[in-house]
Amino acid sequence: MARRPLLLGHRGCRNRRPQALAADLPLENSVSAFEYAISRGCDGIEFDVRHTRDGHNVIWHEAEWKGKEIATADNTDLVDGDGSHLATLEKVVSQFGDRAYLDIELKVSGGEGAVVTALRANPPRRGFIVTSFCPEILLRLHDLDGKLPIGFICDRPEAVDIWRDLPVEVILPRHDLVRPRFTDEVHGRGQQIMTWTVNSSGKMLQLAEWGIDGLISDDPQLLCRTFHTQ
Numbered sequence: 001m002a003r004r005p006l007l008l009g010h011r012g013c014r015n016r017r018p019q020a021l022a023a024d025l026p027l028e029n030s031v032s033a034f035e036y037a038i039s040r041g042c043d044g045i046e047f048d049v050r051h052t053r054d055g056h057n058v059i060w061h062e063a064e065w066k067g068k069e070i071a072t073a074d075n076t077d078l079v080d081g082d083g084s085h086l087a088t089l090e091k092v093v094s095q096f097g098d099r100a101y102l103d104i105e106l107k108v109s110g111g112e113g114a115v116v117t118a119l120r121a122n123p124p125r126r127g128f129i130v131t132s133f134c135p136e137i138l139l140r141l142h143d144l145d146g147k148l149p150i151g152f153i154c155d156r157p158e159a160v161d162i163w164r165d166l167p168v169e170v171i172l173p174r175h176d177l178v179r180p181r182f183t184d185e186v187h188g189r190g191q192q193i194m195t196w197t198v199n200s201s202g203k204m205l206q207l208a209e210w211g212i213d214g215l216i217s218d219d220p221q222l223l224c225r226t227f228h229t230q
Contacts, residue, residue, distance in 0.1 A: 005207070006214035007223050008044045008103055009037025010197050011061060014218035029059045031087050034096055041224030044101025044126065046196070046216050049089055051111030052078070057089035057118060061107070071108065089118050097124035103194075103216070105153065106132045112140045116148065129170050135162060142167045151194070170194055170213070175203060180210045187211065201226040 012033025015025050026032035034045045048061040056075035063070060065078055065086060078086050089104065096102065102124045106115065115130065131151040132138055138150050151170030152163045154177070163171040171186055175195045186193040194214030198204050204215055204226045217223040 003208075003211070004227050004229075005212050006044065006101060006194070007042045007220075007227060007229065008046045008101065008194075008214060008216045009033070009040075009042045009220040009223070010046050010216045010218045012037045012045050012047065013220050014197075016199070016218050029061055029087070031092070031095065034092065034100070037220040038096070038100055040220040041229035042100070042220045044103065045096065046103035046105065047092065048105050048107050049111070049115065050107050051114065055111075055114055057111055057114055058086040059089065059092060060086055063107075071110075089115065090122070093118065093122050093124055097122060097126065097128075099126060100124075101126050102128040103151075103214075104128060104130045106130065106134075106137050106141075109134065109137050109140065112137060112144060116141065116144045119148070120145070131170070131172055135166055138166055138168060153196075164189075172196060172216075175207065178207060178210065178212065183211050198223075 011028035013025055013036050014028045026036050029047050037045050047059050049057050050060055050070045052058055052070060052075045053072055054074040068077055129149045129151045130141055131153050133153045138152060141148055141150050149169045151172050152166050152168045153172040154160050155174040157177060160173055160177060170192045172194045175198050178195050183193050192213040195207060195212055196216035198215050198217050199219055207215060
């Protein structure tokens, strides 16, 4: 039997169903979404980090939030109608770092130093990785802290080969780019391979048979039910 991979909720959980069927799901990249994933049995969560003009590490995937450009806004500007703010990296690490593996994706450059500082101040104790699609971000992180675990995300065949030249511990290709030979090569080099975004039980089980180290899914409930962790 294949070893069970690490199970991670993509943005905690992600609404991919019609709104009428998904009213029970919390907003992605929120503390509630992260709680949802963990309560369903996930080992951890994947989430996105952006940097505000005044130096805050906020959790959101898109460049804009409520019509405001995050990179040019102060954190105090990013307030919802009910007074709630976007979660910050510091809050997520404080709230989940002792009970969940954290896959921290940096969407843009410029905030690497602040992210390293936050992680040094409160290191997640259940394991973590800082990831990005951008090699320049990963090299900058490595320059700032050579012991920081980092991972390269890729979604194009021509980008896959770049990982061999990067100081990464984990390669994170999109699931359709994964093949058994690729998995074996990564493991042969002493590195790990995780993949995204896997939303069918059949594909989850196939990838586990191929020896994948981590699965990232929009549907934490399906992911955990597939591996009987609930």
